[in-house]
Amino acid sequence: MAELSAVVAQTLLAVMLAPGLVGLIRWIKARLQSRRGAPPWQIYFELRKLFAKEIVISRTASWLFRAAPLIVFGTSVVVASLVPLVFIPVAFDRTGDLFAAVYLLLLGTFFLALAGLDTGSAFGGMGSSREMTVVALTEPTVALSIFALALTAGSTNLGVIATRTLADPGMALGPAHVLGFPALFIVALAESGRLPIDNPSTHLELTMIHEAMVLEYSGPYLALIEWASALKFFLLLALAANLFVPWGIAQSLAPLDLLAGFAALTVKMAILAVAVAVLETRVAKLRLFRVPELLSASFVLALLAVMSTMFVR
Amino acid sequence: MTTRGVPLALAVATAGYLAGAVAALLARSSRGARWAAAAGASLGSLAALVLAVQVLVTGAPVDAGIPGLLAVAGGVVVRLDGLGAFFLAIVSIIGLPAAVYGAGYSADETTGHLRSLGFMLNMFLFGMSLVTCAGNVLTFVLGWEVMSLASYFLVMVETGDPETQSAGLWYIAMTHFGLVLLLPMFFLLSSSGGGASFADLRLGAGMLTPAMRNVVFILAVLAFGSKAGVVPLHVWLPRAHPAAPSHVSALMSGVMIKLGIYGLVRVTLDVLGGGVVWWGGLLLAVGSVSALLGVLYALMEHDLKRLLAYHSVENIGIILIGFGAALVLDGYGLRSAALVGFAASLFHTLNHACFKALLFLGAGSVLRQTHTRNMEQMGGLITRMPQTALLFLVGAVAIAALPPLNGFASEWMVFQTLLAGAQIPRPELAVGIPMAVGMLALTSGLAAACFVKAFGVTFLAMPRSERAAQAREAPLSMRAAMALLASACVVLGLGASMTVPVLYRALEGLGGVSPAAAAATPGLWVEGAGRLAYVSPPLLAASLAVVVFLGWLAVRRALGRARLTDTWGCGRIGQTPRMEYTASAFAEPLRRVFAELYRPAEDLTVSTHPESRYFIRSITYTSEVHPWFEAVIYDPIIGGVRRASTEVRRLQGGSAHLYLLYVVAALLGALGWVWWS
Amino acid sequence: MEGIFARLVVLAASGMLLTGLIVLWRKGVPAYIAAFTWQSWLLSGMTAAVGYLGGEPQLYLVAVILLLLKGIALPALLRATDRRFSTRRELLAYVNTETSLIVGGMLVLFAYVLTEPWMAMTKLPTRAALPVAMALLFVSLFIIVSRKKAITQVIGFLMLENSIALLAVVGTYGVPLLVELGVFLDALMGFLVMQIFLYDIHETFETLEVDQLARLKH
């Protein structure tokens, strides 16, 4: 019971922190580009404003359009409950593993893409098509990264992986980790629509992917979707952080451990945020048809991660 | 312990199917023929289901038969064990809704057609059931052929057009190709003496040399692979399945091709006993290629039923990945991990049967309302056929392997099997397993993309044609049938952990599977190999439901005040269906990415105004994807046969002298033979 | 006695083979018919001789029937047919005369090779004629295959029958009489039906060139 409430609290923490991470990256990027930029917490005001606005819905849209944001948000939150952020759940860990997490995120994307088609707008269709293409092409990398982690841990459950890595720190320097991490990082960028795959801050019709898909959403629905994608991004980075470099995470529910876990998470996420911001400042968006090249590069990394692990053993 | 005598359920099932067949033939009216066929098939499949469940629950095989029939060839012998019962259950679970659906679906057909349709449908179900119950070679082959022949005629029911004829011919040719390999395979197994029951074959297999066992295995892969639709033997599948009436397509895609899997499992695991690593490796490779190519070609289809047919190729591939990986594990002696793989492939077999049948039935409803299979002519059906749309969506989510439905559970188990395979320190596996994982993952990602396209273009946005605009909801019987299958998808997904023990039971006693290894504890969690990984679809579903509900509470008030308006069109007023994204456009990025594979034939015709080439009158763009490997594999064969035929025809040149010369030559040849020997 | 018998038989058989070979280089139906007539007479005479010297009285009957049927009746019918249909005397063959003769020689050689093992098997005085009979069989087959007109094929067929009859007489002193009678009946009926067909062919195709009969193909 204690664990359940801890999991719920941890999930809520992720949900609350996620927009902050996006805001933080925006702020760092602005700084790197010598702009003042909005403060990191600006995004919370935006969400609040959106929740207060009215919803405008296309006449051609069906119930699916109305349901999709809820499902997208729901899947992200459920995934948040699976990822060890501050502490590693034990009993609850069995609810879902990495595959479940990935497929849950895919479920959300699936509905969002359908919603993109539902209004009959060419933008929506274009966005859905591109989004599904990118997602489909990232799947092999994701699966192999999971494999790379699972190979050394023997399990795909997140808690188990983190625990094993903690117990055997040498693993973190094994090929699975060294090669798998960049692969997963690229995939995380692709899945959450960051540069160089997609530009979250553009609305230029020919280049946008995710934004095109959600073009018809407004008000609280848009807020849910933005929030969900922020959460997804947060979770992907947290996964990369806590599975490859789990140190600091709490293995019990003792308050001190939890505090240390929270601090470790904050530090790790801040580092990753800086990394993302630096990256996004330095690279330009890839042409859509160059994206598969990047994804195949990440696939090869993941493949090498798995193969070398199997060979080295 | 076996059940002797003819069990009541078996008798009722047989009687149901046969009575349904005859009653349909004798029926006076269209209505009579439809309902007689449906009633017979429903009774038959219900009874068969009872029988299957009985065997699965008690674990005691059922023996029966009429050895006097065709006694020279071995007689008709029925023996239903766990594995057979599992597949019999699949036949019945899909057979029942298909029969009910058919009654409503075929209402527009002429009475004559309906009679043969009803007859053949019942025979089809009967044949498939017989295959699962067969206790010896003859019975198996008889059931197999009844199934093939009946389905062939069912394909040909919607007659006339050359396309259907060609589809039928491809189908029956590939089917017969399978039989041509099936017979020698069985006879090789039985050639070392003894009878031809499966128990005898098991003994016979033990006496074969390893080389012969390999030959048997290869024959089995080709024979059953051609039925299951394994690439490159799948060519009949995208042709025949769309041509059949939709409830028949559901049965063919959902059930019949699974009997190819049944045969493969029966022969490789039960009769041959498994245990050879490269067998598993071959199946793993074949499965991966099938899965990936199946989904890639599905993506390029905008014929809804052909799309679904290609997805059957994909899913058969996934099943074979699971089975192949399990065989590899078995070959290395990792019995309990292998068991998870075998169970995974069986589970996916069952799951695919449910959601593919559901999708075909859904496609049939759409087809019946819009009179087209072309997705580009559909759209907007979600408001016109809301229930069909919802049910189709359930199928789409399930087939895309998204949690918490059943497709996810079985694919998860397949992944876990591969993970267990990766624990074996062998260089060939170090290459093979990651490749299989990558292909499987890519497959499932593409499948999701494909079903976004299939569902989105078919059901969402505005109708793209007049017919689609005037579509109405399907009749109750059809919706009820789909609802049955949709609930099966949900139940199997949420109750996956309850289903897995049943799968172990079905596998009990096959190959090296011991009853002890097969024991599994039903709980909320599905277990991976070695009890290291867990997932709980019901818990995931519950938490998802809670969050969605909370989210709904948050937006409920705003939603109540939502303003309806036109879709934003960059300022342009008036949304038309021509502005919508088409199925081809949707798949365009992936077509470009995989252009090497597709090798599309593109044709762009621009006709300009005579005055100036800047005034364009019309642009026609066509792009077609023809599977080139069909051309590489099948065209030479067909061409070779035709060339051989042309040569042989020259023998019959018309000249009597030539003919007499043949006689003389034959005589001299025979005499020469005598002289030499 | 035995020696004379053997010589006589071999002489007659060789004569029959010679008539077969004559056909290979002669042109014109009448010459074919003449050769066939000679052949039948020789066969009949030899049958009688074997009947006498071998002590098989039933062969006399066979000889008489042979003489009447193949020596007199059939040649007459053939001549009548030929007179009625033949517009062009020159006969066409698929192979020229030289090649025909060479092939004929090879066939005779093959017959000797083939029948060589039998020589040891039997002590019949007539055994030396066995290869000749076999050779005649091959040569008549060659005639049937290589000559173009329907009527020449009929003659070739009749020679084939003669060769088998020769084989039967020299090898076994004749097959049982009942069978022999049946064979005659068949030969007669077959010949008559062939004659009818010659008329039919002439009527429908207006020629007896058999290579015109090539409507049915494949």
Added chain:
Amino acid sequence: MALILLLAPPLVASLSVMLVRGRMRLVAASTVALNALSLSASVWMCGDALWRGRTIVSSDGFWRVDGLSALLALSIATVTLLASAFGPGLGEADEYDEGQARRFRIFVNAFALMMLVAVTTNNVGFMWVTIEATTITSAVVIPLHRTKSSVEASWKYLLICSVGIALAFAGTVLAYFDFVSTAGRVPNALNWTVLRAAAPTLQGELMQLAFAFIVVGYGTKAGLAPMHTWLPDAHSEAPAPLSAMMSGVLLAVAMYAIARWKAVVDVALGSDFASQLLLAAGLLSVAVGAFSLVIQRHYKRMLAYSSVEHIGLVSVGLALGPLGAFAAWLHLVNHAVAKSMAFLLAGRILHRYRTTEIAGVSGLLHVMPWTGRLFAMAILALVGLPPFGLFVSEFLLVRAAIHTGHLWTAAVVLLLVLVAFVSLLGHLNRMLYGAAPVGVAVGESCGWRIAALAGCAAILVVLGVALPWPVTGIIERSVSAVVMP
């Protein structure tokens, strides 16, 4: 007694048509009745062979009816009855005048008589005489309408088969020569039973030679490749009932002759020379038949080539020991029923569509629903699909091949059968479906002829699904007749 009942009716029928002028319809009907009588006699013989295990032998040993003879007699009588019932002269509007009808009935009955004698006589010489006579009697009936093609076909048939059968006689003489030179001249030496008893003492080499002549000779008549060339012409040009008899049973009679000789040769040689020869000829026939089916424009020729293929299968079966012989005889019976059914239906199709081209026939199921369905069944039976008898016999054939170790034979046969299968079904599809050609009347009533053909289909189904004991029993006896225990 049974023998007289079997043989007399066709003789009487033939003579009565010859002698009685006028009243064609009555005469024709009575010949049908006589044929039915002959059929009942053959059934009686089968029963005799089966239940009493009796082999009917006449006092002089000239006639002999064992299980195999009874089986063949039954097939011949059945197909003859069918052909007779479908033949001209029964009064309904048909395409033949009275003269033609008379010619048909005279010679078809004579033809049947010759075949019946061929399978019931013990004397292999006389068997040869009657088989030669079948050529003559049937060749006369082929050009019932004297067209160029039918005259050509019958001329080729007559010429090629006469030459071929003459070779068979040469083979017979050689075998007799062998017998005479080892055992001396004994009465009834050409009786099969005598030959078989003497077989172990015969000279192997000579028997080999004799058998080569016999296989080529009777093989010509049986339609084994490459001597089959007359077959597609004759079978496609003959009137349908005659085609049915020729394809259905004449080929079978020729195979019967080969099988009888093989029984002698096998013992004399003590080697599998005969089997190898039959295997080679059979495989070649299956190949030629199958490939000729691929590109085929005429449906009657298609059926004829299918006969070549099936006779090839029978030949292969006879080469595969007892198991194979069982399959072969069963196949022969199945083929007799299916092929005569197919040819009779083809005759009906020709009558309606007035073309022999496959391309000219479409929408058959619509135009002639009963004929179309039955034709489909016949073809499905011929390609070896259940629930028809040929499925079982092909099943057994392949089993025999593999169980006797002839793996490559099995592989080749199966692949060739696949080629034939696809081709035949493709042609069938084209005929059954589509729109009816302009000018072809649509609709068909279900008369007694259809009922008779449906009866054939029913027989095929019974043979394919139940294969009751009497059938297997008589075939087992047939096997023991030609295979040494």
